[in-house]
Amino acid sequence: MLVRIVKMGFYRQNVDVFLESFENNKTKIRNSNGCTFLELYRDKNNPTILFTYSYWESDAQLQEYRQSKDFKTLWKTLKPLFSIRPEAWSFDKLETLD
Template sequence: MLVRIVKLGFYKQNIDVFLNNFENNKAKIRAFDGCTFLELYRDKNDPGIFFTYSYWESDAHLQAYRKSAIFKSAWRTIKPLFSIRPEAWSVDKLETLD
């Protein structure tokens, strides 16, 4: 399983636009072939910083999503809203403790 962590920073006036975009696309992202989990987090100290966590069956599934019309449309909408350069990590999930 591949875990994708993305850090996104937005100017204050663009936060609602981002949140609306996420709301409109979250079900499509989660339903995309190979996506098994999706969450959105907000930084406690900076309300303009967000993190997405998504689980993918494989890197091939993630790359297919990144080439999809869903991703391209969402990215085109949010890219001009950033206050910082987005950062992304693909990591292997090694262990979960309940």
């Protein structure tokens, strides 16, 4: 399993635009082939910094999503909203404790 974390910083006036876009697209993202989990977080000290946290069955399925028309359309819409360059990390999930 692959865990993907993406950090995004937005201009203050664009945060609500992003949140609306996420609301409109979250089900489509979550239902993408290989995506098994999706969450959205907001930094406690800086409300213009948000993170997506997702699980993918494989890197190949994440890359398939990133090459999809849906992703490319969404990313083109979001790009002008960013105040900082987005950062992304991919991890192999090793263990979960409940």
